[in-house]
Amino acid sequence: MAKLDLAALPIPAKLRGRPLPPTDLGLAWWAGGPFVAVHLMPLGALFTGASAEVWAWFVALYFVRMFAVTGGYHRYFSHRTFKTGRAFQFVLAFLAQMSAQRGVLWWAAHHRTHHKFSDTPWDVHSPIRTGFQHSHMGWLFVPELDATDEAKVRDLARYPELRWLNRNWWAPPVTLALLCLAFLGWPGLFITFALGTVVSWHATFTINSLSHVFGRRRFPTTDTSRNNWFLALLTLGEGWHNNHHHYQSSTRQGFYWWEVDVTYYVLRALAAVGLVWDLRPVPAEVLAEGRRRDAVASTAAVIEAEEAGAADEGVAPVG
Ligand SMILES: [Zn+2]
């Protein structure tokens, strides 16, 4: 398997000569006030308790919001890996924004930048360049990164309803919070909304942080992306991050049947009822290359194990 020198990732030839980004972008911790507040809100349930119904909605809404982040923000708006109509496009954007991860254009613009510059000095959330904490969530509090770079999302910015949502990014999560409060009472606000938001935040953030650190690298991409089955389960399929960095245009990120990708299964179901269509497949040659690389990796592991065994037997007792 290809090895990367993580301490000295080369800058790809096409990026050399590009002016380096400023290194003095400071964090504005005051901007983290609402973020901290949502983290503290679940403590309210210590005083109110929470019924089984509240917990059931917590689980259900985790799936809905996480699906909207991966199927909507990521696979649709950032990468355009399938098609849908204008109304369902709006629904996807609204549901994704219920996760309180800012606006749809902002999210897609930053994500496209991540792929263009992965793990180079221009990548704003690279754990090997800026450290775990910064790549996980610190970058969210850099004021210079608040603006939406519309030049990167011209295909999306031509829809006024998406621009409206992007400007009023707080409206969907506030709507959800009020619905939880109205139908489930205070425990709904504390657990279903706030705890659900916190869990889906950190699950999403692991793809920027942990998925570039822990896991297996099937494809020798020029970044540090990895495949991690645990993160794939947690994030409904996003953990197959090395597959995704290698081939970004397919709807599917778990390339083989054993790589569980719940978002893809849901999109297949939505395609079956006609809400989405033209799901882009993984090309046969990419699948074949992956199989070849898996075979080489396991052969290398067998040889390594045999050599280790032979070395152990070869040690002569002293004395
Ligand atoms: Zn991506």
Ligand SMILES: [Zn+2]
């Ligand atoms: Zn990545």
